[in-house]
Amino acid sequence: xxxxxxFFTLVVALSSALITYNIIISAKASLKQxxxxxxxSSTKSRSSFSQDxxxxxxxxxxxxSSAAKKRKRLFHTAVTASDSVYNTWQxxxxxxxxxxxxxxxxxxxxxxxxxxxxxKPDKFMDEIPTFIAQPLPSGMDQGYIVLNRxxxxxxxxxxxxIEEDYILMSEPDHILVKPIPNLSRDGLGAAFPFFYIEPxxxxxxxxxxxxxxxxxxxxxxxxxxxxxxxxxDSLRKIAPTWMNVSLAMKKDPETDKAFGWVLEMYAxxxxxxxxxxxxxxxxxxxxxxxxxxxxxxxxxxxYTYGCDYDLQGKLTYGKIGEWRFDKRSYDSTWxxxxxxxPPPGVPExxxxxxxxxNEATANLPNWGS
Numbered sequence: 001x002x003x004x005x006x007f008f009t010l011v012v013a014l015s016s017a018l019i020t021y022n023i024i025i026s027a028k029a030s031l032k033q034x035x036x037x038x039x040x041s042s043t044k045s046r047s048s049f050s051q052d053x054x055x056x057x058x059x060x061x062x063x064x065s066s067a068a069k070k071r072k073r074l075f076h077t078a079v080t081a082s083d084s085v086y087n088t089w090q091x092x093x094x095x096x097x098x099x100x101x102x103x104x105x106x107x108x109x110x111x112x113x114x115x116x117x118x119x120k121p122d123k124f125m126d127e128i129p130t131f132i133a134q135p136l137p138s139g140m141d142q143g144y145i146v147l148n149r150x151x152x153x154x155x156x157x158x159x160x161x162i163e164e165d166y167i168l169m170s171e172p173d174h175i176l177v178k179p180i181p182n183l184s185r186d187g188l189g190a191a192f193p194f195f196y197i198e199p200x201x202x203x204x205x206x207x208x209x210x211x212x213x214x215x216x217x218x219x220x221x222x223x224x225x226x227x228x229x230x231x232x233d234s235l236r237k238i239a240p241t242w243m244n245v246s247l248a249m250k251k252d253p254e255t256d257k258a259f260g261w262v263l264e265m266y267a268x269x270x271x272x273x274x275x276x277x278x279x280x281x282x283x284x285x286x287x288x289x290x291x292x293x294x295x296x297x298x299x300x301x302x303y304t305y306g307c308d309y310d311l312q313g314k315l316t317y318g319k320i321g322e323w324r325f326d327k328r329s330y331d332s333t334w335x336x337x338x339x340x341x342p343p344p345g346v347p348e349x350x351x352x353x354x355x356x357x358n359e360a361t362a363n364l365p366n367w368g369s
Contacts, residue, residue: 073182074110075166075229078156079174080133080149083118086331090172092367095128096360097176107179110164117152131156142250146264149225150243157236167235169226173327174286175301175356182229183285188278189230192285197222197265205258209245210270219273224265227285227300234277242271290315293347301353303327313345325354334368337361 077098081087091114102109116122117133124130133152141147153169166182183190199206199220210220225242246267249255259266272279286300290307306328308321315321323342329335338361339354361367 072108073166074108074164075168075182075184076111076113076162076164076232077109077168077170078113078115078153079170079172080115080117080152081172082145082148083116083120083122084331085333086327087172088122088124089330089334090327091128092124092364093357093360094170094172094174094176096364097356101176101179104179106181108182109168109180111162113156113160115152115156117148131160140247144250144261144263146261147246147250149264150239150246150267153225153235153239154243157232157239162232165232166229167232168229169235170300171226171302173303174227175303175353176299177295177301177352177356178299180299183280183282184229184231185280187231187234188280189228189234189272190282190285191221191223191228191279193222193281193283194224194262194265195222196262197224197269199266199269202258202266205255206266206270208252208255209248209267210274214274219278220269221272221279221281223269223272223279223281224262225268228268228279230272230277230279234275237275238268238271238277241274242268245270245274287349289349289353290317290347293349295348295352301349301356303353307342307346307350307353309342309346309350311343313343325350325357335361337367 079091079094081091095112095114098109098112101107102112112129114128114130115133116130117135119132119134121130121132133148133155135141135148136151166184168180199217199222203217206217206220210217230238246264249259249263249267256263284297284299286302287295287298288302288305290305290309292298295301303325304327306317306324306326308316308319308324308326310316311322323340323346325339325342335357337358339358341354342350
């Protein structure tokens with residue numbers, strides 16, 4: 001019996017020693033990370049991305065298991081719009097191509113919502129999934145209707161049941177040319193860098209809304225709210241700040257004069273930085289004809305600029321061309337079906353844009369009604 005007690009005591013002692021040893025070894029072991037991302041609370045790691053914000057996307061996303069590699073990180077696409085003819089025909093074309101690209105392999109595109117900030121339903125509710133948001137009180141937008149966008153997002157994020165964990169903020173004048181993967185990574189959003197968003201140039205103005213204690217001005221990325229893929233929880237924090245900063249900027253004469261029609265874009269960039277949400281700046285997120293002439297690896301055609309050419313295919317920007325496609329030509333009327341194709345020599349991006357608009361209008365019912 002005494003031998004049994006002695007043996008039991010030795011087993012317990014050896015087990016305790018082994019457990020203690022493992023704890024000590026684990027505590028001293030270094031944690032290796034193959035693809036670290038900057039913490040939203042770390043100024044040092046965030047600034048390292050600011051030095052060279054254009055980051056190429058990794059071709060192989062590291063994962064510890066094959067199941068994780070195959071798991072899709074779906075995002076919900078949201079588009080804000082008014083009930084104007086101008087916004088309506090663009091939304092119909094946009095949603096037509098959304099559905100086609102979503103159905104293809106490798107897409108991580110989930111649901112879709114048109115956030116209609118007219119405050120009332122329209123006749124396309126059955127065609128396009130729609131959330132009705134209330135517009136700002138009369139006069140608050142000061143004639144700058146884009147201020148309804150952040151307020152509409154605040155309402156949608158508070159009231160809608162959004163199943164996906166990520167949001168793609170898109171616009172009516174976006175045409176999706178291929179399935180979009182979830183480009184966001186490691187707590188960072190994914191955004192297109194706009195050359196005309198220059199936080200450093202306007203540091204004196206931006207410091208009114210982004211105080212020095214929040215970090216260097218380079219923490220503000222050169223982005224707007226669209227196109228951006230961002231975590232749903234992050235956007236829920238950003239959206240109210242985006243709304244408030246937009247309204248405050250519009251009320252400030254110096255800021256309003258400095259930023260003009262891109263004021264709301266600066267407001268989103270400030271709000272994102274304010275909450276420590278950095279962005280991977282992805283130049284190939286979209287193209288903008290006529291300046292971008294090839295589709296390349298782009299996912300989106302953004303037709304914000306007019307495309308004017310002579311009959312020899314030469315760009316005549318700033319002068320109405322013998323052939324033209326400009327969305328503003330259809331601000332109060334529907335573009336006709338079967339728009340004339342551009343003349344020979346016009347770049348691929350413009351030709352593709354017109355072909356895609358024509359395909360959508362040919363297949364959408366009651367076009368122009």
